[in-house]
Amino acid sequence: SFQKALRMVDQSVAGFDGDHYVKEAQARGLLKAEDVDSDAEKRVLRHELQKATDVRVWAVARALQSGQMDLEEVHQHSKIDRWFLQKLTRIVSIEKELQQLQGISAASDVPGALLRKAKESGCSDKQIADALPLADVTELQVREARKRAGVVPVVKQIDTMAAEFPAKTNYLYMTYNGSTNDVTFEQQSSKPDDGNNDRVMVLGGGAYRIGSSVEFDYSAVSCIRALREKGKQTITVNYNPETVSTDYDESDRLYFEELSLERVLDIHDLEAPEGVVACVGGQIPNNLAVPLAANDVQLLGTPAEKIDNAEDRSKFSDLLDSIGVDQPEWSELSSVSEANAFAERVGFPVLVRPSYVLSGGGMCVVRDQAELDSYLGDGSAVVSSEFPVVISKFMEGCKEIDLDAVARDGEVLVHAVSEHIEQAGVHSGDASLVLPAPNVSERLSERIVEVGRKMAKALNISGPFNSQLIVENADDDEAASIKVIECNVRASRSLPFVSKTMGVDFVRLATGVMLNDTALATLPPGAQDRLSKGDYFGVKAPQFSFTRLLGADPLLGVEMASTGEVACFGPTVDEAFLKALMSTHIKLPRKTVLLSTGSQANKDTLLPYVRMLKAMGYDLFATPGTADHLEANDVEVSRAYFEIGGQGQHPKVRSLLASGDIDLVINIPSKDKADQKDENSNCFLVRRSAVDYSVPLITDLQVAQAFIRALHNTTEFTTQSYSQIIN
Numbered sequence: 001s002f003q004k005a006l007r008m009v010d011q012s013v014a015g016f017d018g019d020h021y022v023k024e025a026q027a028r029g030l031l032k033a034e035d036v037d038s039d040a041e042k043r044v045l046r047h048e049l050q051k052a053t054d055v056r057v058w059a060v061a062r063a064l065q066s067g068q069m070d071l072e073e074v075h076q077h078s079k080i081d082r083w084f085l086q087k088l089t090r091i092v093s094i095e096k097e098l099q100q101l102q103g104i105s106a107a108s109d110v111p112g113a114l115l116r117k118a119k120e121s122g123c124s125d126k127q128i129a130d131a132l133p134l135a136d137v138t139e140l141q142v143r144e145a146r147k148r149a150g151v152v153p154v155v156k157q158i159d160t161m162a163a164e165f166p167a168k169t170n171y172l173y174m175t176y177n178g179s180t181n182d183v184t185f186e187q188q189s190s191k192p193d194d195g196n197n198d199r200v201m202v203l204g205g206g207a208y209r210i211g212s213s214v215e216f217d218y219s220a221v222s223c224i225r226a227l228r229e230k231g232k233q234t235i236t237v238n239y240n241p242e243t244v245s246t247d248y249d250e251s252d253r254l255y256f257e258e259l260s261l262e263r264v265l266d267i268h269d270l271e272a273p274e275g276v277v278a279c280v281g282g283q284i285p286n287n288l289a290v291p292l293a294a295n296d297v298q299l300l301g302t303p304a305e306k307i308d309n310a311e312d313r314s315k316f317s318d319l320l321d322s323i324g325v326d327q328p329e330w331s332e333l334s335s336v337s338e339a340n341a342f343a344e345r346v347g348f349p350v351l352v353r354p355s356y357v358l359s360g361g362g363m364c365v366v367r368d369q370a371e372l373d374s375y376l377g378d379g380s381a382v383v384s385s386e387f388p389v390v391i392s393k394f395m396e397g398c399k400e401i402d403l404d405a406v407a408r409d410g411e412v413l414v415h416a417v418s419e420h421i422e423q424a425g426v427h428s429g430d431a432s433l434v435l436p437a438p439n440v441s442e443r444l445s446e447r448i449v450e451v452g453r454k455m456a457k458a459l460n461i462s463g464p465f466n467s468q469l470i471v472e473n474a475d476d477d478e479a480a481s482i483k484v485i486e487c488n489v490r491a492s493r494s495l496p497f498v499s500k501t502m503g504v505d506f507v508r509l510a511t512g513v514m515l516n517d518t519a520l521a522t523l524p525p526g527a528q529d530r531l532s533k534g535d536y537f538g539v540k541a542p543q544f545s546f547t548r549l550l551g552a553d554p555l556l557g558v559e560m561a562s563t564g565e566v567a568c569f570g571p572t573v574d575e576a577f578l579k580a581l582m583s584t585h586i587k588l589p590r591k592t593v594l595l596s597t598g599s600q601a602n603k604d605t606l607l608p609y610v611r612m613l614k615a616m617g618y619d620l621f622a623t624p625g626t627a628d629h630l631e632a633n634d635v636e637v638s639r640a641y642f643e644i645g646g647q648g649q650h651p652k653v654r655s656l657l658a659s660g661d662i663d664l665v666i667n668i669p670s671k672d673k674a675d676q677k678d679e680n681s682n683c684f685l686v687r688r689s690a691v692d693y694s695v696p697l698i699t700d701l702q703v704a705q706a707f708i709r710a711l712h713n714t715t716e717f718t719t720q721s722y723s724q725i726i727n
Helices: 002-009 018-027 039-049 056-065 071-078 082-099 112-120 125-131 139-148 214-229 261-271 289-294 304-311 313-322 336-346 369-377 442-459 495-502 506-515 573-583 600-615 624-632 653-658 673-692 701-713 722-726
Strands: 154-157 171-175 199-203 233-237 253-255 275-277 330-333 350-354 364-366 389-393 399-408 411-423 433-435 463-472 481-488 537-543 564-570 592-596 619-622 664-667
Touching (some): 002 082, 018 039, 018 056, 039 056, 039 071, 071 082, 082 125, 112 125, 125 139, 139 261, 171 261, 199 214, 214 233, 214 495, 233 261, 289 304, 304 313, 304 481, 313 330, 313 442, 330 336, 336 350, 336 369, 336 389, 350 369, 411 495, 411 506, 433 495, 463 506, 495 506, 495 537, 495 564, 573 701, 592 624, 592 653, 600 619, 600 624, 600 701, 619 624
Parallel strands (some): 171 253, 199 233, 199 275, 233 253, 592 619, 592 664
Antiparallel strands (some): 154 171, 330 389, 350 364, 350 389, 411 433, 433 537, 463 481
């Protein structure tokens, strides 16, 4: 159970692995490469074992596996009970047995008894492959070896009756610590056209985390319900007890199991379903699509090779070129000199996506050569032929669009074009989404959908898909340049929002496509045009948890930070937007607003909106530079001073926030190089203080504009039931 849990939380680990700790310690600057296996590392380990952090379990693994500490020493530093540590030392001893095997040339030479012992201790096939003293052994080779040796898991029911009565439940799990299955399996053909196929496996979304949350469970549940409606027996694989998909009455059989290639294949061997749905649980199951298909698993929906064409950046780029669809210029580079040359050719800013990032991050916007030199030269990213870096032109000042759709055999059946309030550069999961898109003309919308149709055709999509697009010069229908950022051939995090806003269950429709069920895959009359009347708007707003992240800078960027989302409706964008923000626990300002608006361009852009605030009767405070600008433009404002560099000047921003004198903070970061020192000190303290004192904070220019405009234009809120709104 322990090793399963580790893999469930992080799919990149094979199990109880001390090497994972070394990577984390180096990423956090705690350990240098030359200090590994030295007294310096042992000092770091002692320190880590004494703190209950997210890496302590890996520190325990490292201490035991490297031999730097024994069980008793780990106990003394960590105070973890010896009983638990004894179980962990068993895992370590089994790995050592595997590592010390002599006279083997293939995975099939490993004794069956040792394979069984390893599996009974929770070791994954990949973990065993990594431990063997052989080069290039794969987890699939270990899988075949153990199956030939008769080392296969059995299925057990979770006892919901506390052993007082026989449990009759569909809650199942797999284990090697047993000899018989608790349930029976009717063998059936896994060929779709044999006429004896009534079981479908649905892969859920796994653990909730930033980037994968309840929005994917919505899609999984909608798919499961549509399957059962059509008489299919559903087999759900998911391990998150917080989800609806793991409720006892949602599916016919529920496996509380890992979403890994090994475990899905194990379940597939026993259940022999008609097919597997991997496109409704987010990126975790989507990543399994290609390897599952390579192991003769029938995927329902878009073919695996087409999914690979969308996921592989080079293949997808070539595909876009072949169908005449534009994309931001990019290149995959394997040396610092190549990266410098590319940036010089396309011009800054650029977006850097290292293949391997020690800090665990994924992307970074680089604005000049000095930043690029620093980023590629300080160890933040490894750049080599083994770990190439992807650099693309970063598009600023552009509108970002989400296109959600369902297609059948490459033909789009239904689509939704949503507009981001924020400009391109804010992760789509952190953006405020508006549907229908209020600033996208009918002609531009048609052009965007046509791009989607081309991609659907080229990828032969059968099921849901989502694409993020950038639009330059969006005010000119014909001159507007549409560039595709990516296309995800799966249900997106915005799919529940567009489904509810349009009153069309996109996933139910997609399930009909995957089943080749004409009735289920038929769009209700008038559904596609429902939003064209402009009777109502839906706004999806992100929810953040910066209050729980001590010291984090609450800024939005290319990496996702939100932990949830809400959606609200209204007859106007303004009303729907205010409702959505209020639903994320942002209180509308009663009296006082603090402004710190960054660059001169920001100050000029926000000036008419600041005048709106003044006209509505708000008292304004501003930091010195912003106050100078407002006073020069005849806007009455009170000054508030930074903590650093404002000695003897009062009131301080922090004290105003601490005393509750500020109802809203608008702090727009400057991108000007000359302002960065202030941004990293005083402006950070303003943002962080707002979070720490629970004062609503806006850090995006477009959101600030939309909020003030909505506050000015909305005099009352309408109240209607959901059925009244969409009908």
